[in-house]
Amino acid sequence: MKQVxxxxxxxxxxxxxxxxxxYSSSQLQSSIASAPQPLAVDPVVLRGLQNQYKGLxxxxxxxxxxxxxxxxxxxxxxLYVKRSQEIVxxxxxxTGSGVVLDKPGEGNTQWVFDTPRGEFTxxxxxxxxxxxxxxWAFIEEGLMVPKNPAxxxxxxxxxxxALGFGKGYFIHGTLYTRLLGKNVTHGCIRLNEDDLKSxxxxxxVGTPIMIF
Amino acid sequence: xLLVQMLFMPLSIILSLVLLFSVPGWAAEGEAFPDLDMxxxxxxxxxxxxxxxxxxLAARPQTYLLIDLVSGVIQIKARGVDLHQLSIxxxxxxxxxxxxxxxxxxxxxxxxxxxIDPSATTEQEPISLSDMPTEYxxxxxxxxxxxxxxxxxxxxxxxxxxxSRKAWKQLRVWRQHLGGVQSSSEAPTLNITLPSEQAQSLxxxxxxxxxVVIRRPSEP
Numbered sequence: 001m002k003q004v005x006x007x008x009x010x011x012x013x014x015x016x017x018x019x020x021x022x023y024s025s026s027q028l029q030s031s032i033a034s035a036p037q038p039l040a041v042d043p044v045v046l047r048g049l050q051n052q053y054k055g056l057x058x059x060x061x062x063x064x065x066x067x068x069x070x071x072x073x074x075x076x077x078x079l080y081v082k083r084s085q086e087i088v089x090x091x092x093x094x095t096g097s098g099v100v101l102d103k104p105g106e107g108n109t110q111w112v113f114d115t116p117r118g119e120f121t122x123x124x125x126x127x128x129x130x131x132x133x134x135x136w137a138f139i140e141e142g143l144m145v146p147k148n149p150a151x152x153x154x155x156x157x158x159x160x161x162a163l164g165f166g167k168g169y170f171i172h173g174t175l176y177t178r179l180l181g182k183n184v185t186h187g188c189i190r191l192n193e194d195d196l197k198s199x200x201x202x203x204x205v206g207t208p209i210m211i212f
Numbered sequence: 213x214l215l216v217q218m219l220f221m222p223l224s225i226i227l228s229l230v231l232l233f234s235v236p237g238w239a240a241e242g243e244a245f246p247d248l249d250m251x252x253x254x255x256x257x258x259x260x261x262x263x264x265x266x267x268x269l270a271a272r273p274q275t276y277l278l279i280d281l282v283s284g285v286i287q288i289k290a291r292g293v294d295l296h297q298l299s300i301x302x303x304x305x306x307x308x309x310x311x312x313x314x315x316x317x318x319x320x321x322x323x324x325x326x327x328i329d330p331s332a333t334t335e336q337e338p339i340s341l342s343d344m345p346t347e348y349x350x351x352x353x354x355x356x357x358x359x360x361x362x363x364x365x366x367x368x369x370x371x372x373x374x375x376s377r378k379a380w381k382q383l384r385v386w387r388q389h390l391g392g393v394q395s396s397s398e399a400p401t402l403n404i405t406l407p408s409e410q411a412q413s414l415x416x417x418x419x420x421x422x423x424v425v426i427r428r429p430s431e432p
Contacts (some may be wrong), residue, residue, distance in 0.1 A: 041253050046253055053259050059263075073295075074416070098339030119274055182338065211275075
């Protein structure tokens, strides 16, 4: 009991001590953000600053896409097609699992199954795409990598459409629709049949894809 | 003549209404900083400085962070487009005047990745947002450290723990100032408290080399 009282007393004194510490001039807290500002400003200077700010804002707006663009939230597994601030399509997706696979015979190198983050563009639009299975697709199943390229081709697993955005990454369909909304892919972005068709119709080669 | 005027009158009214209510494309993008006081020169200068930095970042195909300490949000952006927003619950900073320019992420929390075992019959669990840390440090170049902590601690013990930790940090700063330890060469430190899920979301979204711009509040 005495120890508990001692502990409470120590905590309270510690808190009181800290509350009395004045903040140094170089340290700022969120509470001062609303501090009042001095008045009396030269109107010419102010107008100049306002024009500069407006000009910069306009310049920045010129970088924003004026057509449709694709936005992918890999943390929440959602794909959006947007135009300006308007959401044209909100689709549940599956993105990269983040797991790794050792590359056999290559020391400590690994494949990392992440969906790449950043800005990309639609580079190709395919209908009835065939999957040309890369090495990892065989290795992760404990199979030998085939020597004949024709043995890598698998039909029907990517859905009716695929939109390539570089380095072998695609937005495509899936047979495993129950896994939509989860991070299960090798880096590609999977959609259901209807959403894939909509994205295919809305996007063109050059459409920006922003992934975070 | 009268007939022509009567025919064109409804058309001109419709046209006027369309023009009145139409919004130009750039206006639909919204304000860069909705809370910016257009009559405050300090606010305007800071807003313009941040926009100038952002213009450099938006010119390239990349995602970047805009930490807005005035609005209390972290924006994940690309090409000036706000991709995602995280709400800052609280923040503290040292060396505020030096938080200008573009900072690039050099170190972020390690992610424990599960490995696929081809001989195993069961599939490996993928990484999810819940695997991300809620408390971590991000290091940047030029030298700047960002401490991220979670505001999720619940209950009396959680409150005491959070307050003690904050107090301990405050005491360290105080001690440094009293002892004259802090010098002008010390790297700025920004400590940010986010709701737990958003702290994880930030850890998820950061990538090596990711650029960051900070909008600072005006000092009192």
